[in-house]
Amino acid sequence: MTYGSSSSHLNISQYTSAGASYLAVVWASCLWGVLLVLTAVDVQLAVAADSSAEGLFTPVEQTRIEAFGPWPVAVPADEGNEYSGLKWAEELGAELFFDTSLSGSGDIACATCHLPSLDFSDGRALAVGTGRHVRNTQSLLNTGLQRWFGWDGGADSLWAAALRPLLSDVEMANDITTIATRLKSDTDFVSTLRMSGVMSETQPLADEALVVVAAKAIAAYTRTLVSGPTPFDRYRQALIDDDISGRNAYPVSAKRGLKIFLGEANCSVCHFGPNFSNGEFHDTGRPFFTGVGQVDPGRYSGIKRVRMDRYNLIGKFNGKPTEQSRRKTETVKLGQVNFGQWRTPSLRNLRNTAPYMHDGSLETLRDVVDAYADIDPARLHSRGESILKPLALSDSERADLVAFLISLSIDD
Amino acid sequence: MEKRPRPICTGTAAANEVVIPDAARSVRLKVPEDINVSQPFSVHVTLCGERHAETTLTFDATMPAHGHGMNYTPEHTVIGSGDSHLTVRVDGVVLHMPGSWRWQVSVKEGREVRKLTHDVRVE
Secondary structure, eight states: OOOSOSSOOOOOOEEOOSTTOEEOOOOOOOSSOOOEEOHHHHHHHHHSOOOSSSSSSOHHHHHHHHTTOSSSOOOOOOTTOTTTTOHHHHHHHHHHHTOGGGSSSSSOOHHHHSBGGGTTBOSOSSOBSSSBOSSOOOOOTTGGGOSSBSTTOOBSSHHHHHHHHHHOTTTTOOOHHHHHHHHHTOHHHHHHHHHTTSOOSSSOOOHHHHHHHHHHHHHHHHTTOOOOOOHHHHHHHHHHHTOHHHHHTSOHHHHHHHHHHHTTTOGGGTSOTTTTOOSSEEOOSOOOEEETTEEOOBHHHHHHHHHHOTTSTTSTTOSSOOHHHHHHHHHBOOOGGGTTBEEOOOOTTGGGSOSBSTTOOBOSHHHHHHHHHTOOGGGSOTTSOTTOOOOOOOHHHHHHHHHHHHTTSOOO | OOOOOOOSSSSSOOTTEEEEEETTEEEEEEOOSOOOTTOOEEEEEEEESOOOTTOEEEEEEEETTTTEEOSBOOEEEEEEEETTEEEEEEEEEOOOSSEEEEEEEEEEETTEEEEEEEEEEEO
16 A cells, blocks of 8 residues: 655654553654554644645545555455466456356356446346346456455455356356366367466366366456546546646546545545455445345355355465465454445446445445435444444535545546 | 674664553564555564563454454464563454554463553554
8 A cells, every 4th residue: 555645754752541551653664655653643634734735635635545546556466376467367267258158058157247348247236147146246347456355255366256156056057067068178278278387188187176277267367357547546646746737627526525535424444545445344234134034144154155165265276375365264253243244345437337335225326425424323233333423414515425436437 | 793683672662663561561562664454464572571481462453433353363473482571473463444443462471461552543
């Protein structure tokens, strides 16, 4: 994360009142990155005179705006995917992504629900594959920046997330043996794997390993789906460069919306960093009933699922095991607090990915803003985000927030 | 000439160290200079001073204003011990939101548990 100002140098000493603790921190450094500061410093900055170039944002707010970029950022390698970043795998994955023959019915591809024309979402409230899903299809743009995948984080890698729909009863509804048979009959697929050294004529892969390779290739492709700069990104850069014409090109309503986003609405606490997501899970009071007597537990079931997943990063199909990847999956906590939590979605390119939320229950961005502004604390889990409270936003302030959100989408 | 390792428990705290006094002893936390929201990092926790033979140190972090802690249980590994110090490396610390965090070190000696806290703000 890139945070902060040029070359500031902080020397801080402070006492805390927490028990017997005394702290003496001399915090130095920060070329693009004073990330840890003490509370008092933040307060001091917050009350400092508004000296930002725009005259609209405080220095603290301007620092937070800078943390939303630069964009695009480098996408890390897919954990456990030894083919991530390899050209042959990306090209092979692109072909498989649009291949309907990978589904049990033969007429559903990954691209059936992840349409390029809709930023790799489907425009439906709830996904429809072989059956009807209980969740909204998430866009795949910038998906490689996440640490967990799916609304519930039920997959701990992009390749595991690519594999799951192939075998899901309500998505592509296929099985390992059938998929492997289909792949082995594909001369292009087989020759690509042989040329890349993944397998040889004398050392073919077992069915399951072959399907995992296909999923890793699909993931290698989806990792490359990165969206371009948006009006907000240009405004952010104009603020940094003190570029007046660049600043003026950004709509005034979006600037006001950004101010609310950072301040009163507190959105940036979860929608953080260049991808506007902290990659973790929160209960925001959205309903989780999916039918009479049926619930979608969200992250609660996601953690259970990822722990049991045969294709998780702890398992034998992790092609690049590291301490960090193992630790993520082994140490994630499971508790009642996870019930009704959903992964914080990126806010980039929302204009093309309606409807919104895990269940597609909100049709427009205005609906989303209204849902947060008028949130009912009684609907929050007892141990949910206690910072979520109703906001007294006027109609025009809500419109400003929407204008800001729209500015996070690439131009037509 | 071989460089002598810096004494763990003496001297002024380095730029990336936090010192929390605890009666006649202290706890030192050594953290990365850059702590990024939602990015895992490690903390070295050292108890400085005379200690019980079976002392254990555990590190945790909470967001008091939000009513929750971390989403992961960090892993603790003893990496150094002696009569007058104990050092534990804590891996997999993830502060998943910007804002005010409370770091808590629990020093367990026999049946006694002392909790030492340190408030930080992560941006």
